[in-house]
Amino acid sequence: MRVLVVGSGGREHALAWAIYRSPGVEKVWVAPGNPGTKTHGVNVPIDPLDFDAIYDLCREESIDLVVVGPENPLAAGIADFVTDRGILVFGPTGTGAQLEASKSMAKDFMARHGIPHARYKVLEQVEDAVDYVRSVPGPWVIKADGLAYGKGVTIVSDVNEAEKAIGEMLSGKLHGEAGRRIVIEEYLEGIEATAMALCDGNTIFCLPMVKDHKRVYEGDKGPMTGGMGAYSPLPFVTPEMENTIYRDILYKTFLGLKADGIDYRGVIYAGLMLTEDGPKVLEYNVRFGDPEAQCVLPRLAGDFAGLLLACALGCLESFVSGKGIEIRDEAAVTIVLASRGYPGGYPKGLPIEGITDSGDTDSGDAMVFHAGTGLDEGGRLVTSGGRVLAVTALMPILEEARSKAYGVLSQITFPGAHYRKDIGGLDT
Ligand code: AMP
Ligand code: GLY
Numbered sequence: 001m002r003v004l005v006v007g008s009g010g011r012e013h014a015l016a017w018a019i020y021r022s023p024g025v026e027k028v029w030v031a032p033g034n035p036g037t038k039t040h041g042v043n044v045p046i047d048p049l050d051f052d053a054i055y056d057l058c059r060e061e062s063i064d065l066v067v068v069g070p071e072n073p074l075a076a077g078i079a080d081f082v083t084d085r086g087i088l089v090f091g092p093t094g095t096g097a098q099l100e101a102s103k104s105m106a107k108d109f110m111a112r113h114g115i116p117h118a119r120y121k122v123l124e125q126v127e128d129a130v131d132y133v134r135s136v137p138g139p140w141v142i143k144a145d146g147l148a149y150g151k152g153v154t155i156v157s158d159v160n161e162a163e164k165a166i167g168e169m170l171s172g173k174l175h176g177e178a179g180r181r182i183v184i185e186e187y188l189e190g191i192e193a194t195a196m197a198l199c200d201g202n203t204i205f206c207l208p209m210v211k212d213h214k215r216v217y218e219g220d221k222g223p224m225t226g227g228m229g230a231y232s233p234l235p236f237v238t239p240e241m242e243n244t245i246y247r248d249i250l251y252k253t254f255l256g257l258k259a260d261g262i263d264y265r266g267v268i269y270a271g272l273m274l275t276e277d278g279p280k281v282l283e284y285n286v287r288f289g290d291p292e293a294q295c296v297l298p299r300l301a302g303d304f305a306g307l308l309l310a311c312a313l314g315c316l317e318s319f320v321s322g323k324g325i326e327i328r329d330e331a332a333v334t335i336v337l338a339s340r341g342y343p344g345g346y347p348k349g350l351p352i353e354g355i356t357d358s359g360d361t362d363s364g365d366a367m368v369f370h371a372g373t374g375l376d377e378g379g380r381l382v383t384s385g386g387r388v389l390a391v392t393a394l395m396p397i398l399e400e401a402r403s404k405a406y407g408v409l410s411q412i413t414f415p416g417a418h419y420r421k422d423i424g425g426l427d428t
Contacts, residue, residue: 001025002028002063004031004066005028005030006069006073007048007213009385010336010387011288013286013366013369014039015031015178015293015297016028018020018304018305019067020041028041029061029063030042037377046132048073055085064087064309065312066078066082066087067089068173069290074094074097074266074286074287075101075147075286077092077267079094079096081197087120088309090266090309093262095262096262099268099286101147103144106215115281116248117203117281118185119136119186120184122145122182123149126170129182132184133166134159138159138187140162140185142166143185144182145181145183146181147178151356166184181238188273191211192214195249195250196268196270197246197250199254199268200317201258201264202316203316205307207296209234210292211226211227212291216338217420225288226387227291227387228335228419230296230332231295231334231423244278248278250268254268257302268286269284271283294342298333306319312335315409329396330395330396331396331398331401331424332392332401333393333401333402333423334391335406336371339414341386346416348382349383350382351380351414352388352412352413352414354390355381363420365394365404367391368403369389372384372389372391392405405423
């Protein structure tokens, strides 16, 4: 099989890595990829939103399957574009991608299909939003409706701050067009966790539960980021709780999509708050989480590319019952190494020390996944993004995976590099 991965981050490096090592995969391309993905495939300098160029590459290289990493091309309809031209795609259509691209649509979907969620209201007028905030108890969670690169959520407990955030979002100042409609929702307390399933339009296959760490500093302090680290499995999720999440959230989401006439072939990602009243959905994503993918994919044994192909073809049930894929018992811990200043502004082009020249990501039980890395004129590895790379270790128990991941990470550095020291600790 010949596979094209679309995207350039740590998630796409993990996808390229897992696809490349699958039996039956002849060659992998990554558009545009990063220095790490070169170890497993051919990087092609194509923008993920340039659908014509992606389709031309598919034809020239006789690509069998396109695997889409990020949400933007999905929301812009890449799956529709490529599928209409006869090429298989792992990733939902533009309509399916609305689950992530519109928070109001996602909320209405949850309400319509009885999927547990926070109380909410969709608003477009400042006066209505201010009246609403004054009529319900705080803290308030104020969300831009559209895609805002993971930065569209403001949580406030002061009514004046709430009014300020409402004004800035609805005027377009804070998130442009994405903020011209907002969702204000009830603040939920609990532990956050991620549940993901793969869907082929007929059934789902649930992936192991995983926990991301959204805030930049230890103890969940500081501003929100794209995610600073992850671990899996989750000791605080009992098998009963896991079943409830699979049945009442992931499966119900699949049934809801089906009932709405959406032929969904890709990842259903539910960002959850595990509250005293049970798990509730905070948000949907329509693709693998980043860094959740870097953490969970190493826990899958078997034919990962075959699994994605089965989703695209609509034959997931027979693939899974034929034991094409299994979940490993080992624990995985992923730690993100970020640039100084991230999630705010950060310098680029700083030399990265301590990664073997080959960029080897497959050396036994620890992997280094590149994200914001680049090569300078001399071909040396340098930083080029906020989240620069992630180390994942896979070991029999969580504590071992944690020590191993931190051990490998401590060998890698660049000026200003920072990471959270509490990923996979008992209090996270
Ligand atoms: P979202 O993009 O909707 O997942 O929101 C980003 C982050 O905001 C989540 O990971 C949570 O940490 C936080 N968040 C979102 N919605 C809520 C909520 N209703 N209650 C508490 N925290 C929330
Ligand atoms: N790690 C959260 C996300 O991928 O949106």
